[in-house]
Amino acid sequence: MIDGNDDSAVVPDSWTEKRPPVTEEHDLDSYSYEKGNSKPAKIAAKRGMLQLIDEEQCFSKDVSKYMKEQWHLFDAGFDYNLVAVFGSQSTGKSTLLNRLFQTSFKEMNESKRQQTTKGIWCDRGGEMPVLVFDVEGTDGRERGEDQDFERKSALFSLAIAEVVIVNMWENMVGLYNGANMGLLKTVFEVNLMLFGRNRGAKTLLYFVIRDHVSRTPLEVLGQTVTKDLHKIWSELNKPDELKDEQLDDYFDIQFTSLPHLLLQPERFDTEVRRLRLDFSDPSHDTYVFKDKYSRQVPADGFQHYAEGVWEKVVSNKDLDLPTQQELLAQYRCDEISAAALIPFRENVQGLSISIGGGNVVRDMGKKFEEIRTQTVSRFDEQASRYNKTVYEKKRQQLLATVHGELQTVFVGQTKNAISRAVTSFEETSAKRLEMNERGAAGGKGYSGEFCSVIKGEKTKAVEYVKSVVEAMMLKDAEWTYSNDIELLNKKLDFATARLRMIEMERIVNRAQKNAMVNYGPQVSEILADARADMWEQILMGLVDSTRNGELDLEIDVSGMDKLGLEYSTKVDGDAASANTDAAAVELQKLKRRLRQLCWEGLVKHLNEELGEQMLHMKLRNRFEDKFKYDAKGIPKVWSARDDIDGCFATAKAEALSLLPLYSSIDIGCLSTNFALKNTLGKQDYFYVAEETATGVDEALYEERLPVFQLRRFNLESSLVLLNSIQQRGVSKKFSRDADTMFLEAKRAVVMTKTQVPYWAVIMMILLGWNEAMVVLFNPLYLVVLALLGATVFVIHNLNLWGPAKMVAQNATASVSKMVHNIAVEAANATNPDSLDNKTLNASSSPRHFRDNQTHGGGFDGRSRTTVGSDRSSSPEAGGFGEAEMIGLKKLGLGGKSKTYHSHSTKNGDSEDDNHVASRIQTDTKDALDYDFEFLKAKGNDKFPLGGGKGIGKRKGGHSMEYDRVLSTTGGNDSDIESD
Template identity: 35%
Template sequence: TSSAISGELAEAVNTEVAVITPPPVYSQIQVINEDKEFSNNVNAYLQKVDLLSAGLNYHLISVFGSQSTGKSTLLNALFGTTFDVMDETKRRQTTKGIWMSRAKQDRILVMDVEGTDGRERGEDQDFERKAALFALATSEVLIVNIWEHQVGLYQGANMGLLKTVFEVNLSLFSSPNKSLLLFVIRDHIGVTPLDNLAATLTADLERIWDSLIKPNHLLDSKITDFFSLQFTALPHKILQPQPFSKAVNAIGHRFELKHDENYVFDKSYHRNVPADGWSIYAQNVWEQIELNKDLDLPTQQVLVARFRCEEIAAQAWERFENDVNPVEGMSGLVAGLGDIIGPARTTALEIYDSQASRYTPKVYEVKKKELVAKIDTKLAQIYSHYISILHKIALQKFNSSVASELGKPHYTFLDSIQTAKSETLDTFVEAATEAQIAGTLLSFESELQSLTYDIEEAVSRLRALEAKKLGTRITRRVTSDLDDKFPKIYKTPSEDLWDRIVLTFRDVLVKSLANFEVEKDGVVTYDLGLGGTAAEVVIEIDQIKMEAWKVLYRKMREFSKPDSVLIRLREHFEDSFKYDDKDIPRVWKPSDDISEIYSASLKSAMLLLPLFATARLANGETVFPDPEVVPALERDEEIDIEQFPILLSESQKLPIQSDLKRIADSMYVDAKRSTIQSIRQ
């Protein structure tokens, strides 16, 4: 009929729609091979089926049961996998081992166990037991495949294996870590209702549980503390293909639909091993099983967490190093350094957090702390390197900016320094702040302190130079003042010659420093306008005074040069010998006592020599510098401070005396001759 046709058409359309988006078919991997070796390719497989970065968001299912009970057939029908199924025509055994495949349902991995049928060979029994252990240690759901006619046969093969599983479970988990046992009763004829079969199986399971030797703290435990139980049945696949596939579809819903009342997954079943750590975890577990060692799953989980968190931290660190590498060798200003190293830190920690946070929290935290410490140490190194560069640049800038300020025709030392200093420090702080990263302990305080110190030191040096310049200017004035005043004083040599010279010198010195005097609370101090501490100013003033005393030292010697002294003595002799009391030139007459006048004049001239030879005050003391300048003068190479007042040595005096005598003598002879001539005329 047409309605039947349209119904068929509708089905065809539906089928078409289904065909357009067929469920994915995934390849499989032999996790453990026939030689009981764990595969190296599990991570690659998980990557290939797109589950490696699933974190905890995946499920793992295993199947149990005797050989050739249609396990692989069931898995393939249920999950769209392609596990090997025994070829009916050849009765060929499939490859031994444990296989894994991603299921067509969302994020489910399925493990199929292949063994041999016989229970006669001890070796196979051993593999079966180990496989069961492995399945339990890793899987959330264990599908127990059992023929209907085996139900109630307490001695049946599956029940023996279940006893092993229960026993092992007690030793695996110190505290209950639940799993779901999903019994699938095969070749269900339907005469015995499922509920009856389930009741029989439950009773058997409880009997097995009771018969177990349990540790003390679990004596009162029930099977349901460790396992959730579900029961379902399937008709004969070959005899009732359509009801079989309908029933399989119904079971499939339990793995897919969260609202299904029989939804198989529960958070408490998960082994909490992130997908990217599963391979190591499973390998460790298998090795422990192989060595017949006691399995301690929580320890295994911590070990895996440690291993993986370290691996992930290493990845994060590598990325961080890559990111900061370009700035590590920097030698100058890097604009926006903080914007380079800050995100590098954030990215690295994000890499770590996104993967490692799924592992045991304690391990995750500890390794994170290590990573953060490592990163922050590196950042601190980079930052401290950078601020030391900033320091260097700042100091150069300070020096050049001061040089240009002090090169201007009219500058004020203090203002120039202050401007350069604040500009330099501002620039440094700005750049150092820009390169900081919020939330880290990067600080530039000590570098700023050291920069400030270096600047102060530079200022000190500049101040000393400036003081020296000032000193030179003052010394020049003192020199010219003394040059102006000393000749007049020397013109009238007398006993108080040196009192007048020293007085004049002090007067000139005081006047030259008068501009810098400041009176405060009745105390006179100095201010050269260069800043600096009181102690520094004292040193600078003493330096200027010392320079002035040096000028005096030189002038004293200049005015006491043997030639000058001879001239002065000669003038004195001439004045006395050639001029009378009224300062009128003598015209010698025969009655004059030339010898007498000659002797008196020479004696009086000779008496002046000690006055010029040693600087001695009227009170008999020699002229000597003020105590505050003595140390600096002692250090001065030009000056022999011991000899300060000694202007002519004994050996210098003798030629002066003899020269004067010779000159006087010749004047005497001239005088004598002139009287003789006047007689002759």
């Protein structure tokens, strides 16, 4: 019998040499175990070994790391196996495992014979996908009577390992303690208690009888052990519900034996190689890794599973292995799912970005499918190895998450599609409707295609959204979009309502334009006549034209159906009444808008016809008609006998009487004319703030239905065409013109008066008779006279007066220059040091410059008109020479010379300028005094010159206007007073 604790066991020295060499690394006895980070653990790590559970019963956290990096089994799925060893200390367990699986477990240092394996170590089989657990031996000398760890490690081994190798010496067979039967009994008991019916898969107890050197056949040894096991089993304290449970329900038993390692080393090796087939060759008869033993724990979940089992064993709680597997499956599936969702979420984020800014991404459905497939495949690849129920449940959860997160993109893209469809619908419809309108404006006729445009574009919009949404739909995703289509329809209806309003504006504008086509000229004619009932006629015409427009309106609106009014239907569900009322309200509003527009059109026309310029023309024309033409329309030729002052006053008053008539629209007739009273005169003709008058709850409609918006309207605010300031301006301007015409008439009379009187002609003939006779009877004088006459005749006939004048002027200028030069030279001769002055005198002396200008001796070489020369031929505008202009400017008549260009006296000389200005002032003063007195006598307060507001009186009772006219003509009040 070999006692592991017996140092006196006979072991030949030669055995030691035949053992595998013990390297320095293997000599671990001197190291004390340190929890979690012991030196042996470090060294073992180098060799790929891991202390799964240390002697402090702590479970390693590095299992998965080792599975990946050292053992390369992490992705093996179910393609790996689990083997543990169970047996007394120092019975050659490590030696067996190392030979059998080519592992690197520590073997006992023969010289010390101390326990080598502490806790549970794990290593991968050399050429086999097998995880091998070297478990601390039972009956450990170091642990004494404490069997706690033995039980726990045995339970753990039975729970996780498919095959538990029970190592025992041959000579221990049949012995209770030596064969660990006591421990096995305890383990079976706890096993039953912890696992109960939830034991999971069966475990193979693979008995290896070591040092089988006797002639007792293995079968006999096996039977002995089996018998002992059944005996133990029968003696177990089983829970009531497990009373009938048999050993075979939990364990299968298989036996093998090995020769003595030291006595028969070669046979030992041969047998070990044969034994290896049981673990490596599935075709071998006694192959141990049968499916029925499989723990169904995928390699990547092993750490979690083993740790969970160990926790249960340590805490001595019920160990429900299937539940453990489920828990593992749940844990692992969650982990795998989370890992699969990382790249998935990155993709979703990419898609979310791509639909930012209202984009609609093409092939979104394909992208969804791709992402979903990738994610689920990643999950399936690992999670499908776990508990099927859990896996399928977790898969569904993953799909739900995937669908949920993809749905955010789905919703975003749908929203984008809807908003794009609505925008496109509104823009395209608006464009088409505008083209229709242009067609109407271009004379092609209004097609009235509102309904067909809206319906067509709406269908397109809905189809577009449907196509986008349906292309995104994922099978099994259970996404719906009926709400989206409903939302789309609402938005389209709102857009239609907006389009309808625009269309209504168009229709009403068109109706107004048509109404104004004939009405405009009609108004112009009435204004030209300026009859007393002018405004009544104009307003009657407006009512008629508007009524025609309203008929056009009704026809156009009826062709639009009730599109755009539909939204109210859906809100209150009372389709018929809502639409009918809405349509009626809309038509009423449209008619009122048309009336407003027609009125505005009239006001605009009136403003064009009666603007300040136009009104001034009208007053002037009326004045001229009365003042310049007689009753037969023949221009008047004024004579001294005519009552110019009276005619002027009458004509002016008549013209000015038009001013108040044209300045504002007189609506007095609205109270007297029945037709006007019932239309323009009614309060609701243009605008109604509250539609309750029509029996319709307008407030309700406004809230839910965007029907045509009616603008507020105030008739009174548009009646005034010219305000008082504008009227005063027109009046002043007109008065100036009238005054000018009056002065012209006066001057015409003066001219007639200043003609050479007959008596003067007779006197001239009588006094000049002798001189005429001398000339006629003196041949020399006669020849000169004849030559002079002939010259004049030729010049006149050849129209050479211009060149003749130029020649004369040039000759005069040359002579003048010559005389001047002679004079300058003479002066220089007298004062020789004044050479430099020549230049100065010739160019820069102001006096010289003025003289040159005045006397026509042009300093710039051009001739100038001399005083008394023919004014009409002067190069200066207005016919005056420079001197005359200067003179007139002194009188304040500069630039007005056109009016006074003819002032010849009876002697044929030009009238003295001071005399002319004085006379004009006198005439003007007379005219204005008359005008003022006349208007004062008329007592017309509205007449701007008649002492109206802002026209302050000056001394002598003259108005400011009076002063202004005088100042315009060059005079001043004081001049006139003293005149």
